[in-house]
Amino acid sequence: MPTILLVEDELSLALIVKDNLESRGFTVLHAADGQAGLDLFRQHDPDLLVVDVMMPVLDGFSLAEQVRHAHATVPIIFLTARGQTADVVRGFELGGSDYVRKPFSIEELVARINARLLAVATPTPPALVAIGQYQFDYPHQRLLRQGHAQTLTNREAEVLQHLYQQRNQVLARAEVLQALWGDNTFFNGRSLDVYITRLRRYLRADAQVQIVNVRGIGYKLML
Template identity: 70%
Template sequence: MPTVLLIEDEAALGMIVKDSLEVRGFTVQYAADGEEGLRLFRQHCPDIVVADVMMPKLDGFSLAEQIRRENPVLPILFLTARSQPADVVRGFELGGNDYLKKPFSMDELIVRIKAQLNRFTPPAAPAPSGPLRIGRYQFDHPKQKLLFEGQAEELTHREAELLKHLYDQRNQVLARGAVLQALWGDDNFFNGRSLDVFITRLRRYLRHDPQVQIMNVRGIGYKLIA
């Protein structure tokens, strides 16, 4: 049975969510602040983290950043009343997989948790071939680094995942809807705007080699030319 690490500083809401998840068959580890949540993450190795953004001691974004250093694939779902585009983009940049605005229904939370668990697969063993070649760049996907003539660009988790998807489909069209479902879990308009931001950033990182381009394929998606 899946283990959920729930981190929520509103005690009443936390207990309601915990009880509702347990009734539906989940095992729940509950923490009331980010520091306690980080300790439970290290102690129990949960299947998914559900965390509030605004918390004492360690906020949800800082918690996600710490978790991503130790586990690059664990699903993270944010619960928050903050829904400004900059907040959502930052959450995804730090490796969040989904974002649920308060107030929310338990049915919606359950559906989103199950969707994340169904998509999660353990990572394959690292390939021994070293960094990937993208024109004159070297892309170290596990370390989230893009190197050009000895200079390294540190990528966020989501930037690295998006570039890997583009690399795997290089010189072919990567469907916009497919990458939104794979990395954001939903191809809605709001997530589409976030994807546009990340594509712009990757283009900026790759600007030093004119033979490398990320092209828009109107109405379909993107193509990495390398």
């Protein structure tokens, strides 16, 4: 079964989460601060991390940043009471895969863990695909054009991958939100808008490539 690294300084909550995950067959490693979590990550190479943001020694964002330097694809789920838009966006920019707000249900956390593990287990698409003048390197989260490489965040790459898979077709907004965030809420919709805006900026050098809004439905990547 997958190994989960839980980095949470609130001991009572950590024990509850650990016991519940282990009862579902996961192997769970627990660290009470960010530095201890980083040490366990380096020692055990877990399949997924559940990381609190506000922690002593090394906060969750700093931990995630260091993990991403060592491993580009291991899923990181932030588990935190912080819900401001800026915090959520920063978490995704640092390579976070998901964001679960406290208080939460164990069932929700397990569902999000399973979704992220399934995404990692899905066969990897071809390394490079053409998007107009660009080459999209989804596994390494890069857009390449004329020798220039634009590094994408984990979430930017996932959004672009969904658009590419249904290129020249309408991609329902609700479908993207459900696949990447697990729910279709206003808050997550605003986050998706941020990523669409950034992807348009990255792709603007090729006028033949457009991400257009389809009113009331979603988006279309036109090539």
